[in-house]
Amino acid sequence: xxxxxNGGYRVVIGLEVHAQLLTESKMFCACSAxxxxxxxxxxxxxxxxxxxxxxxxxxxxxxxMTILTGLALNCRIPAHAKFDRKNYAYPDxxxxxxxxxxxxxxxxGGHLDVTVDGIDRRLGITRVHLEEDTARMIHGxxxxxxxxxxxxxxxxxxxxxxxVSEPDMKTAAEAREYLMxxxxxxxxxxxxxxxxxxxxxxxxxxISVWPRDGEIGNSKVEVKNxxxxxxxxxxxxxxxxxxxxxxxxxxxxxEQETRGWHEASGTTVSQRTKEYAHDYRYFAEPDLPPxxxxxxxxxxxxxxxxxxxxxxxxxxxxxxxxxxxxxxQLINNRELLRYFEEAAASxxxxxxxxxxxxxxxxKALGDAGASPSESPVGPGDLIELLKLEDSNRVSGxxxxxIFRTMFETGRSAAxxxxxxxxxxxxxxxxxxxxxxxxxxxxKAVADFQxxxxxxxxxxxxxxxxxxxxxxxxxxxxxxxxxxxG
Amino acid sequence: MLDRIHSIDARxxxxxxxxxxxxxxxxxxxxxxxxxxxAPRLCGVPLALKDxxxxxxxxxxxxxxxxxxxxxxxxxxxxxMLRDAGxxxxxxxxxxxxxxxxxxxxxxxxxxxxxWDLDRVPGGSSGGSAAAVAADExxxxxGSDTGGSVRQPAALCGVVGMRPTYGRxxxxxxxxxxxxxxxxxxxxxxxxxxxxxxxxxxxxxxLDSTSLQADVPDYESSLHADVAGLKVGLPREYMAAGVxxxxxxxxxxxxxxxxxxxxxxxxxxxxHTEYALATYYVIAPxxxxxxxxxxxxxxxxxxxxxxxxxxxxxxxxxxTGFGAEVKRRIMLGTFALSSGYYDAYYLRAQKVRTLIxxxxxQAFESVDLIxxxxxxxxxxxxxxxxxxxxxxxxxxxxxxxxxxxxxxxxSVPCGFSQGLPVGLQFMAPPLGETVLLRAAHxxxxxxxxxxxxxxxxx
Numbered sequence: 001x002x003x004x005x006n007g008g009y010r011v012v013i014g015l016e017v018h019a020q021l022l023t024e025s026k027m028f029c030a031c032s033a034x035x036x037x038x039x040x041x042x043x044x045x046x047x048x049x050x051x052x053x054x055x056x057x058x059x060x061x062x063x064x065m066t067i068l069t070g071l072a073l074n075c076r077i078p079a080h081a082k083f084d085r086k087n088y089a090y091p092d093x094x095x096x097x098x099x100x101x102x103x104x105x106x107x108x109g110g111h112l113d114v115t116v117d118g119i120d121r122r123l124g125i126t127r128v129h130l131e132e133d134t135a136r137m138i139h140g141x142x143x144x145x146x147x148x149x150x151x152x153x154x155x156x157x158x159x160x161x162x163x164v165s166e167p168d169m170k171t172a173a174e175a176r177e178y179l180m181x182x183x184x185x186x187x188x189x190x191x192x193x194x195x196x197x198x199x200x201x202x203x204x205x206x207i208s209v210w211p212r213d214g215e216i217g218n219s220k221v222e223v224k225n226x227x228x229x230x231x232x233x234x235x236x237x238x239x240x241x242x243x244x245x246x247x248x249x250x251x252x253x254x255e256q257e258t259r260g261w262h263e264a265s266g267t268t269v270s271q272r273t274k275e276y277a278h279d280y281r282y283f284a285e286p287d288l289p290p291x292x293x294x295x296x297x298x299x300x301x302x303x304x305x306x307x308x309x310x311x312x313x314x315x316x317x318x319x320x321x322x323x324x325x326x327x328x329q330l331i332n333n334r335e336l337l338r339y340f341e342e343a344a345a346s347x348x349x350x351x352x353x354x355x356x357x358x359x360x361x362x363k364a365l366g367d368a369g370a371s372p373s374e375s376p377v378g379p380g381d382l383i384e385l386l387k388l389e390d391s392n393r394v395s396g397x398x399x400x401x402i403f404r405t406m407f408e409t410g411r412s413a414a415x416x417x418x419x420x421x422x423x424x425x426x427x428x429x430x431x432x433x434x435x436x437x438x439x440x441x442x443k444a445v446a447d448f449q450x451x452x453x454x455x456x457x458x459x460x461x462x463x464x465x466x467x468x469x470x471x472x473x474x475x476x477x478x479x480x481x482x483x484x485g
Numbered sequence: 486m487l488d489r490i491h492s493i494d495a496r497x498x499x500x501x502x503x504x505x506x507x508x509x510x511x512x513x514x515x516x517x518x519x520x521x522x523x524a525p526r527l528c529g530v531p532l533a534l535k536d537x538x539x540x541x542x543x544x545x546x547x548x549x550x551x552x553x554x555x556x557x558x559x560x561x562x563x564x565x566m567l568r569d570a571g572x573x574x575x576x577x578x579x580x581x582x583x584x585x586x587x588x589x590x591x592x593x594x595x596x597x598x599x600x601w602d603l604d605r606v607p608g609g610s611s612g613g614s615a616a617a618v619a620a621d622e623x624x625x626x627x628g629s630d631t632g633g634s635v636r637q638p639a640a641l642c643g644v645v646g647m648r649p650t651y652g653r654x655x656x657x658x659x660x661x662x663x664x665x666x667x668x669x670x671x672x673x674x675x676x677x678x679x680x681x682x683x684x685x686x687x688x689x690x691x692l693d694s695t696s697l698q699a700d701v702p703d704y705e706s707s708l709h710a711d712v713a714g715l716k717v718g719l720p721r722e723y724m725a726a727g728v729x730x731x732x733x734x735x736x737x738x739x740x741x742x743x744x745x746x747x748x749x750x751x752x753x754x755x756x757h758t759e760y761a762l763a764t765y766y767v768i769a770p771x772x773x774x775x776x777x778x779x780x781x782x783x784x785x786x787x788x789x790x791x792x793x794x795x796x797x798x799x800x801x802x803x804x805t806g807f808g809a810e811v812k813r814r815i816m817l818g819t820f821a822l823s824s825g826y827y828d829a830y831y832l833r834a835q836k837v838r839t840l841i842x843x844x845x846x847q848a849f850e851s852v853d854l855i856x857x858x859x860x861x862x863x864x865x866x867x868x869x870x871x872x873x874x875x876x877x878x879x880x881x882x883x884x885x886x887x888x889x890x891x892x893x894x895x896s897v898p899c900g901f902s903q904g905l906p907v908g909l910q911f912m913a914p915p916l917g918e919t920v921l922l923r924a925a926h927x928x929x930x931x932x933x934x935x936x937x938x939x940x941x942x943x
Binding site for chain 1: 538539545547552555557558559561656657658659660661663664665691692693694695771772774775778779780781783784785795799819822823824827831
């Protein structure tokens with residue numbers, strides 16, 4: 001987009017995503033991989049602590065999840081794979097080498113199809129491989145002003161899947177769409193929570209900008225520290241502008257370096273230039289024999305493939321008849337989709353259910369900071385309310401207020417209606433309220449008769465107030481019009 | 486046994502750590518088990534463990550200052566197996582730091598001396614284990630063999646040392662030096678003990694992905710099978726220049742004995758032998774450079790107390806904690822794996838490794854066993870080679886090719902030169918432990934007389 005807007009430049013973006021896997025145990029030891037709520041350094045053993053003499057054992061479930069992901073991303077699963085040691089010295093890396101995959105990853109050569117601004121794009125996936133996570137470092141400063149660093153080893157050895165894209169994206173919007181589609185796939189495969197805020201889904205971006213009339217070179221800037229889809233988008237937009245400015249000032253191409261996204265200032269900051277580039281000294285992990293990926297086994301994994309979000313979205317639009325925007329919103333939140341599916345199953349108008357969910361439920365959940373599964377109004381409760389409205393026992397306006405009350409109090413629609421009273425549809429009862437409103441508001445009546453038609457709205461409001469919102473709005477309108485003749 | 490250790494270990498210095506309380510406790514339990522007729526063969530037998538083997542609640546130093554105070558929270562798989570079998574572990578034996586060396590002079594603490602001549606080295610890196618067995622400071626011991634570290638000290642101390650097939654014995658809890666080469670092996674007074682110990686420590690371990698699934702044969706009963714008709718290859722490359730004249734004479738005489746037992750000696754060639762040393766000294770340091778990276782003073786072991794900040798702490802801890810030979814090999818290995826040098830060194834070494842393996846594969850198409858000297862020399866004087874790493878490296882030249890190919894080997898005492906023991910090495914195809922033990926046992930039976938011609942110093 002921006003490249004088009006700027007006319008003279010092409011933007012090249014590739015993404016590396018690290019996703020934590022939802023396995024039972026860690027990548028190479030028997031420790032639980034569900035350490036999120038555990039106190040620091042309690043979900044550890046000699047293996048993930050990197051003690052002398054320990055050996056890794058491959059987590060088969062993690063390999064299966066990686067292959068499943070690769071298959072969902074249209075990758076080829078080569079017959080041979082192996083693990084390698086990636087050497088670098090950092091205190092959060094227990095062995096000072098990370099067991100990763102270098103030249104024989106589990107999955108290669110796939111793609112992910114996305115639609116951005118109505119344009120279909122096929123984005124290449126270079127590879128998907130498996131590695132182990134590092135420990136977590138927490139930096140702080142004590143009361144005396146001394147800096148300190150704490151190490152929580154719980155995360156060390158957690159299974160981490162890396163998905164590397166081809167440098168196929170041309171805009172920040174494409175990058176964001178790629179990430180969201182990828183996130184959805186991982187969630188629907190049940191292989192990762194893919195929650196960015198919690199660090200279960202981390203993205204590093206490579207971006208370079210080149211004059212349209214020249215060659216695309218090799219240098220690129222790696223951007224790190226982005227922990228939301230929005231910050232990826234913002235960082236790439238910023239970086240695109242920054243790099244164009246470098247070219248415009250006659251200093252292109254921009255220097256190859258690693259830059260960190262700084263959320264507060266909305267800028268990227270140089271972290272490491274090329275001279276300090278790592279030499280990871282990869283070599284085959286001698287503690288783990290190379291793997292032969294049996295075709296039958298890969299076939300068994302493929303057979304477990306659930307319906308992917310893109311297919312599901314298509315089905316919602318084409319077969320269920322949901323509007324594309326609503327379908328996308330439901331797909332992007334799997335719990336919301338589940339809520340929808342459960343509600344729609346016992347109701348004839350799925351789009352109406354979708355309206356309620358994407359409008360009222362999402363708003364209420366957002367206000368309460370709750371997830372769909374935590375909603376006090378369950379899918380059945382919502383349908384009960386919709387049916388009350390369908391039978392004219394409550395008005396549309398009442399229904400929305402009742403929903404809010406249901407959400408806030410946890411009471412059922414029937415209970416609330418029993419207490420507040422049903423919608424008043426009785427002609428006489430409404431007429432009485434209308435007559436009363438006319439008598440009490442002669443000025444409004446005069447205004448109306450003088451041609452100010454909006455004065456009727458004021459009278460409707462008085463009637464609704466007098467009936468505590470229960471009068472059928474259509475009837476009220478009819479009767480006011482009739483009385484004022 | 487503890488009395489014997491107390492009376493002579495001040496001179497031999499085989500042990501880094503003694504565990505008399507643990508030994509007495511295990512002995513009491515063993516006495517209990519021995520009341521039953523089905524008590525295992527090792528029940529109550531006092532053993533020593535090379536200090537490269539992780540022992541729960543017992544200091545495990547790997548011969549290095551950097552692990553000088555390290556007490557592991559877990560047992561190596563072999564240690565658990567020995568304990569389950571009722572063995573009594575008397576202590577942890579000295580070694581070259583991180584098993585890097587051939588004389589035990591590279592220990593971070595003190596050298597060990599050869600029980601046959603206390604002015605000479607016991608070999609290495611399992612010099613403490615070999616010396617402890619030779620000096621009757623235990624009945625048998627475990628060592629580890631990466632390029633000869635069980636067989637060479639066994640030869641120099643006049644005892645039996647066996648390196649099993651790679652993967653036959655679990656490496657879990659063996660502090661790694663070169664992961665693709667390391668194997669744990671027994672050091673014993675005779676071949677029968679070797680078979681008994683092999684029985685106790687062999688087998689698949691789910692904690693070691695490189696351990697083999699193959700069934701474990703009955704090693705002890707296989708000792709007595711007939712050796713007549715076994716074809717034994719004598720590789721001409723191993724008898725070439727560099728082998729000490731005295732050693733050559735003793736070994737050739739021993740080989741004559743094999744024909745008396747009905748074995749057939751065949752001249753063979755292992756043409757890539759000359760590249761084994763170079764190959765080993767690329768692959769082993771490369772793996773070591775990664776394996777030893779974890780010792781940075783942050784989590785356990787030695788740390789430099791005066792450092793300012795974590796980077797300085799890590800650098801100073803390694804700088805002070807590691808000895809010169811370890812640092813030399815870390816640098817060699819780091820270099821060999823570095824971008825721009827990887828293809829010329831590490832990758833090429835891997836290719837040569839394949840060729841060396843192929844040499845053995847081809848040889849074993851026509852012979853059952855290969856026989857060589859274990860070491861080109863007898864035990865050398867303390868201090869003679871410490872400043873000359875290449876000459877030190879050459880003392881493993883006979884034992885290096887086997888590990889590169891992953892095949893098993895055994896060293897048995899075969900006589901004396903200059904009053905010092907000489908070792909005879911047999912090598913066999915992968916999982917050929919039974920034929921190795923059988924041949925070594927047959928030789929031991931025939932050669933018993935010669936072994937009595939020299940005297941130990943302790």
